[in-house]
Amino acid sequence: MQSIMRVLRYLKYFPGQIALNGLFNLLHVLFNLGSYVLIVPFVELMFGIGDVPEMEPTLSFDQEHVVGWGLWHLYHYKDAMGIWWCLMVLSGGYLACSLLSNLFRFLASVAMVRVNNGVVERLRNDVYHKITILPVSYFGSKRRGDIISRMSNDLFDISWCIENLQSILKDPIHIIVFTFILVFVSWKMFLLFLVVLPLGVWMISRVGKVLKRRSQRGQNELGRVMTILEESLASLRAIKSFGREERLAERFRRTNAAYAKTMVKVTRSRELSAPLSEVLGTLALDLILLIGGWQVIDGSIQPSIFIFFVIIFARIIPPFNSLIKAYNVTVKANASAARFLEILDADELILEKPGAPMLQGFYDKIEFRDVSFGYQNQNKSGGRGAEIVPVLSHVDLTIPKGSTVAIVGPSGAGKTTLVDLLPRFYDVTEGMITIDGRPIADLNINSLRAQFGLVSQNCILFNDTVANNIAFGVEDYKMGDIRAAARAAHAEEFIDAMPEGFNTTIGDRGMNLSGGQRQRLSIARALFRNTPILILDEATSALDSEAERAVQQALDELMKGRTSIVIAHRLSTIRDADLIVVLDKGHIVQMGTHDSLVCQEGMYKKLVDMQSFTK
Numbered sequence: 004m005q006s007i008m009r010v011l012r013y014l015k016y017f018p019g020q021i022a023l024n025g026l027f028n029l030l031h032v033l034f035n036l037g038s039y040v041l042i043v044p045f046v047e048l049m050f051g052i053g054d055v056p057e058m059e060p061t062l063s064f065d066q067e068h069v070v071g072w073g074l075w076h077l078y079h080y081k082d083a084m085g086i087w088w089c090l091m092v093l094s095g096g097y098l099a100c101s102l103l104s105n106l107f108r109f110l111a112s113v114a115m116v117r118v119n120n121g122v123v124e125r126l127r128n129d130v131y132h133k134i135t136i137l138p139v140s141y142f143g144s145k146r147r148g149d150i151i152s153r154m155s156n157d158l159f160d161i162s163w164c165i166e167n168l169q170s171i172l173k174d175p176i177h178i179i180v181f182t183f184i185l186v187f188v189s190w191k192m193f194l195l196f197l198v199v200l201p202l203g204v205w206m207i208s209r210v211g212k213v214l215k216r217r218s219q220r221g222q223n224e225l226g227r228v229m230t231i232l233e234e235s236l237a238s239l240r241a242i243k244s245f246g247r248e249e250r251l252a253e254r255f256r257r258t259n260a261a262y263a264k265t266m267v268k269v270t271r272s273r274e275l276s277a278p279l280s281e282v283l284g285t286l287a288l289d290l291i292l293l294i295g296g297w298q299v300i301d302g303s304i305q306p307s308i309f310i311f312f313v314i315i316f317a318r319i320i321p322p323f324n325s326l327i328k329a330y331n332v333t334v335k336a337n338a339s340a341a342r343f344l345e346i347l348d349a350d351e352l353i354l355e356k357p358g359a360p361m362l363q364g365f366y367d368k369i370e371f372r373d374v375s376f377g378y379q380n381q382n383k384s385g386g387r388g389a390e391i392v393p394v395l396s397h398v399d400l401t402i403p404k405g406s407t408v409a410i411v412g413p414s415g416a417g418k419t420t421l422v423d424l425l426p427r428f429y430d431v432t433e434g435m436i437t438i439d440g441r442p443i444a445d446l447n448i449n450s451l452r453a454q455f456g457l458v459s460q461n462c463i464l465f466n467d468t469v470a471n472n473i474a475f476g477v478e479d480y481k482m483g484d485i486r487a488a489a490r491a492a493h494a495e496e497f498i499d500a501m502p503e504g505f506n507t508t509i510g511d512r513g514m515n516l517s518g519g520q521r522q523r524l525s526i527a528r529a530l531f532r533n534t535p536i537l538i539l540d541e542a543t544s545a546l547d548s549e550a551e552r553a554v555q556q557a558l559d560e561l562m563k564g565r566t567s568i569v570i571a572h573r574l575s576t577i578r579d580a581d582l583i584v585v586l587d588k589g590h591i592v593q594m595g596t597h598d599s600l601v602c603q604e605g606m607y608k609k610l611v612d613m614q615s616f617t618k
Contacts, residue, residue: 004333004334004337005337006337006338006340006341006343006344007161007164007333007336007337007340009340009344010122010126010161010164010336010340010343010344011165011168013121013122013125013126014118014122016121016122016125017117017118017121017122020114020115020117020118021114021118021172023110023111023114024111024114024115024118024169024172025172025176027107027108027110027111027114028107028108028111028169028172028173028176029176030103030107031104031105031107031108031111031173032173032176032177032180032181033180034100034101034103034104034107035100035104035177035318036180036181036184036315037096037100037104038097038100038101038104039311039314039315039318040311041093041096041097041100108173111169111172111173112169115165115166115168115169115172118165118168119162119165119166119168122161122162122165123158123161123162123165126158126161126343127154127158129347130153130154130343130346130347131154133346133347133349134150134346136353137346137349138353138428138429141349149226149227149229149230150346151229152225152226152228152229152230153226153339153342153343153345153346155229156225156229156339157339157340157342157343158339158343160218160332160335160336160338160339160340161336161339161340161343163332163336164332164333164335164336164340167328167329167332167333168329170325170326170328170329171326171329171333173322174322174323174325174326174329175326177319177322178319178322178323178326181315181318181319181322182319184315185312185315185316185319188308188311188312188315189295189298189304189308189312191294192291192294192295192298192312213272217265217268217269217272218269218334218335218337218338218339220265221262221265221266221269223342224258224261224262224265225262226342227258227262228255228258228259228262231251231254231255231258232255235251235255269335272331291312291313291316292313295309295312295313296309353427353428353429353430353448355447355448356444356445359445359446359447359448360445360446360447361446361447361450362438362441362446362447362450362451362453362454363450364454364535365404365438365439365454365535365536365566366404366439367403367404367439367440368401368402368403368404368438368439369401369402369425369436369437369438369536369566370400370401370402370436370437370440371398371399371400371401371421371424371434371436372399372434372435372436372437373397373398373399373433373434373435374395374397374398374399374424374431374433374434374435374436375393375395375396375397375398375431375432375433375434376393376394376395376417376420376424376429376431376432376433377391377392377393377394377395377432378391378392378394391432393589394417394420394589395417395420395421395424395589396589396590397434397590398421398434398589398590398591399591400584400591400594402566402568402582403566403581404535404566405564405565405566406566406567406581406582407562407566407567407569407577407579407580407581407582408567408568408569408580408581408582408583408584409569409570409571409577409580409582409583409584410422410568410569410570410571410584410586411570411571411572411574411577411583411584411585411586411607411610412585412586412587412606412610413587413606413610415588416586416587416588416589417586417588417589418570418586419540419570421586422538422540422568422570424436425443425455425536425538425568426451426452426455426457426538427443427444427448427451427452430444431444438451438454453534454534454535454536455534455536455537455538456528456529456532456533456534456536456537456538456561456565457529457537457538457540458522458525458526458529458537458538458539458540458558458561459525459539459540459541460540460541462512462513462521462522462524462525463525464509464512464513464516464521464524464525465512465513466508466509466510466511466512467508467509468503468505468506468507468508468509469489469498469501469504469505469506469507469509469524470482470485470505470506472509472513472524472528473485473488473489473505473524473527473528473531474528474531475528476532477531477532480531482505484531485505485531486505488527488528488530488531489505489524489527491527491530491557491560491561492523492524492526492527492530492557492560492561493523493556493557493560494520494523494524494526494527494557497520497523509524523557526557526558526561527557529561530560530561534565535565535566536565536566536567536568537561537562537565537566537567537568538567538568538570539558539562539567539568539569539570539571540570541570541571541572555576573614574597574610574611574614575614577597578597579597580596580597581596582594582595582596583595583596583597583600583607585600585605585606585607585610587606592605592606593605593606593607
């Protein structure tokens with residue numbers, strides 16, 4: 004239960020609501036008990052089967068004296084006011100106890116509403132924040148659908164557990180108070196209940212262990228279901244174009260069927276506990292009826308008190324059932340909490356030093372000094388192993404301010420990884436990267452990343468308006484600046500043609516736009532941000548010739564006066580670069596201008612020849 008106990012630490016933020024819940028639950032139980040206590044005088048008035056003392060007994064903490072004192076006063080009031088008046092008073096008292104009991108139960112539930120929603124809100128905020136600060140490498144080994152499942156379904160189980168906290172707080176009070184009354188009335192009969200209690204605890208604990216194991220399996224299978232769904236939504240065009248609808252539907256059916264089968268077993272285990280406890284409670288009640296009935300016959304206990312004991316014992320069974328149900332919910336939630344906490348416990352890896360200075364600007368040069376980088380391999384359990392998979396080896400590179408540096412090479416050479424090291428999406432394994440002579444690992448991360456603008460092949464757009472996409476990350480912006488950035492990106496014309504212009508929502512990932520339009524919006528965003536360093540990662544490789552020309556014009560405008568680092572497969576786009584860096588298998592194999600490199604025998608010339616590049 005360690006995982007769910009860690010989650011329940013969030014309850015510390017709601018001490019007032021929890022205290023009120025405890026107080027209201029106590030009052031609910033006491034008034035509920037009061038309504039049952041009034042059954043004894045009802046029975047006595049109706050049947051008159053008790054032995055009434057001749058004189059008023061001294062009230063003391065003893066079952067016999069308390070019963071005698073109560074009976075003497077009951078019959079005294081009956082003689083003084085009449086039986087009907089006594090019945091009216093008792094009926095009014097019973098109604099008042101019932102109303103107050105239910106009122107306080109309602110107030111206790113209301114107090115827990117804020118706790119439940121508040122804890123879930125904080126958990127969701129914390130895990131979303133953790134997702135945004137985790138390194139990019141973390142998500143390379145995780146399925147997005149599984150992460151979404153943890154944020155939704157696992158969190159729902161945790162929410163359900165917190166909602167059942169009402170039972171966990173109320174039922175023990177109910178059980179303790181009613182147990183005290185049972186022991187006070189007849190401790191001998193209560194011992195009969197303790198005979199079957201160990202058996203019940205053992206059986207329920209066995210069910211709980213099975214439930215925990217099956218719940219963990221069910222949540223993992225649900226993660227796979229959500230992964231298939233997320234991948235299918237993101238790849239509908241490819242699925243349709245390759246005619247794989249039925250194949251993927253069958254894959255989804257198999258995974259979904261496995262999940263459904265597991266959840267049937269989970270539900271079966273969860274629902275087994277209540278009938279078990281009910282049967283054991285009935286067994287104990289049978290023993291009490293037999294033994295208690297014999298005590299009534301031989302006169303060792305008042306009949307009305309025996310009836311009261313049986314009623315109280317019958318009312319103590321539902322809280323036990325409710326508590327067992329809450330326990331099973333907690334066991335299931337513990338499996339969900341373990342999956343949920345995996346994200347919160349994940350290593351951030353990209354750490355900022357305490358008191359790291361701000362980077363105020365870029366003035367001189369960027370340097371890669373003997374930089375090596377490798378991904379840490381993932382073991383079968385999803386953890387990080389010791390093996391490092393090398394990607395870059397001993398890279399030395401200087402990028403002066405205002406220059407355009409192109410990174411080329413075959414797929415898998417490490418081009419994107421090289422530029423991802425600059426804004427610290429990853430940290431170097433060996434060596435050092437500096438900006439103006441200052442190691443980037445020593446700088447404030449946000450101030451470092453504020454120096455970079457990124458335009459990639461896969462445009463990162465949001466289901467929001469055109470204006471908000473261009474001004475992403477800026478809360479207070481002027482429409483004039485937005486329009487100026489769009490104009491410079493050659494995007495103003497098609498934006499104005501939209502139904503609501505800059506206030507038009509572009510759909511999920513900008514799917515309402517063409518590839519060229521999405522790319523120009525991405526460029527407009529980079530122009531609006533106006534950063535001194537620009538990273539272009541295959542910015543035109545996915546476009547047709549007409550769209551490429553429009554985007555290239557926007558890129559030319561964007562690159563003016565900026566330090567540009569360009570990753571390109573189409574070598575025609577980087578012919579005028581100040582420096583071309585050729586990567587192969589993580590090593591720099593050539594550096595120079597286009598004219599110098601095409602005159603050398605080497606990889607660059609091979610790449611040029613393959614693309615039929617001509618001067």
